[in-house]
Amino acid sequence: MLSIPAAAGAQSLSGAREWLPPGSLSLDALSLHPEEMQGGGVQQSFYAEYGRLAFRSPMVLGGTASKAGLSCQACHPNGFANEDFFIPGLSDAHGRIDVTQAFWNNRGENHRNDPLTIPSLRGVKSKDRLGHDRRSASLREFTRRVIVTEFGGNEPNPTLLDALVAYQETLQPATVVDRPVTMAGDLADIGRHLNTLAVPLAEENAALSGTIATMVRGQLGFIHERLDGDDLAAARDIVEGWSRGLEEIAGLAVEGKWRPARDRLAALHEAVAAPPAALANAGPRSLYNPVRLKAWLARSPAATQ
Ligand code: HEC
Incomplete structure (x- = not known):
């Protein structure tokens, strides 16, 4: 599995060393990341650009994720899926993670060991339902839940949510090409x-x-x-x-x-x-x-x- 290099430019080294269990950082994930495929290239609206920054900012999340320096980008590097992502105890295979766990947020614990495959967000704009169980029809609502319920972050203000949605909506379906960080x-x-x-x-x-x-x-x-x-x-x-x-x-x-x-x-x-x-x-x-x-x-x- 580790031979599939894909991953997180913006993942904190020192944060992981301090807050994640041994075995949580991989060389491939830190030195290569998938090319970002944004519709419109680098010419984006303020919202998409602010969202792109927020997507890379651990402070948007709360609890352990924030302390460990994990942002949306750590699991969805450049809007793709981190296929190397692995946290011992929370992952059952590379690229899979339990996001309903007290490790992230005491309030989000569902008392089940249920890791899920991290999905790519490319093309998320045109999906009719979101989540492995298709529970949500709204990218905005799903994003808010990720922040508050899964990762214990503060309630995002409307501008921040608009921005995160705008960024994710720029992500285009594309084949994966890895680039060095x-x-x-x-x-x-x-x-x-x-x-x-x-x-x-x-x-x-x-x-x-x-x-x-x-x-x-x-x-x-x-x-x-x-x-x-x-x-x-x-x-x-x-x-x-x-x-x-x-x-x-x-x-x-x-x-x-x-x-x-x-x-x-x-x-x-x-x-x-x-x-x-x-x-x-x-x-x-x-x-x-x-x-x-x-x-x-x-x-x-x-x-x-
Ligand atoms: C620790 C890893 C991790 C982090 C951090 C993370 N996600 Fe996810 N994300 C996942 C997993 C796992 C799923 C699958 C959840 C499900 O199917 O219910 C997911 C699903 C999603 C989906 C649904 C996609 C689909 O096609 O159904 C969206 C949208 C999303 N995440 C956005 C975000 C945003 C925005 C952030 C930051 C605010 C974020 N994620 C942070 C792991 C992560």
Whole structure:
């Protein structure tokens, strides 16, 4: 089974090490992910882009999933299905998981050991019923239930739900093509996320600016934890500086200082588009390099045995 590589770019290494049982991380799942097939390519509406970010953000979920750094993306990488996903005790085979378990949410426990195959979400827009038992006709309702009932997250606000639905509706049926998870790819995504943040800053909406800034900082955290080792301290400093920049932008938004907030975002955007050499050249020495990642996993109790 492990020879089928498909999986999660945005899955936290340190979160898994701390919160998931040994055997929950696989090299394939962390170093390859299926190509994302969005109708309309990278030109998406604000809702689809915010949804894409939220889909990758553990903070949307609650409880153990959130602590372990798992987002929708961990199980449905780029809208496909993580065929390697395996948590000992909760999975009976790779790509299958019990989502009605106290491990995730005490309130969601159904007192049955009932792992289900993680489905691909590609083409979900045109499905008439959702769930293995076809229990739901509404993507919005299903998504809310996933967040609140299965994973113990806070009640999502209407904009967040609209966004998650809009993103999932862009996912096209497609054959699976795996691509390596790269720092360049993750940095390009940060650029997209900063464009998303520009919208609430232009609207002068402090609450949404703060939420999106926090989500983007979470994505920077995923990059940061791949910059493992003493020789990458300078690269980590750059990412930490960007994260502080986002915190400042959110603070300026709260104070109603919109122009400085937008100027600060524009400067950050430029920096991310042309990262300093210490970061741009760090990829081969980081955990984006599958050889390095393999060695790291061998030292990690969370790795697949
Ligand atoms: C720990 C793994 C996991 C995570 C995290 C997860 N899912 Fe799922 N998802 C599943 C499994 C397993 C099913 C099958 C459930 C069923 O059939 O009842 C599923 C089913 C679905 C479906 C129904 C698809 C269909 O064709 O019937 C949708 C939609 C969905 N998930 C969206 C999401 C969204 C949005 C998130 C994040 C808010 C998310 N999932 C997070 C594992 C996960």
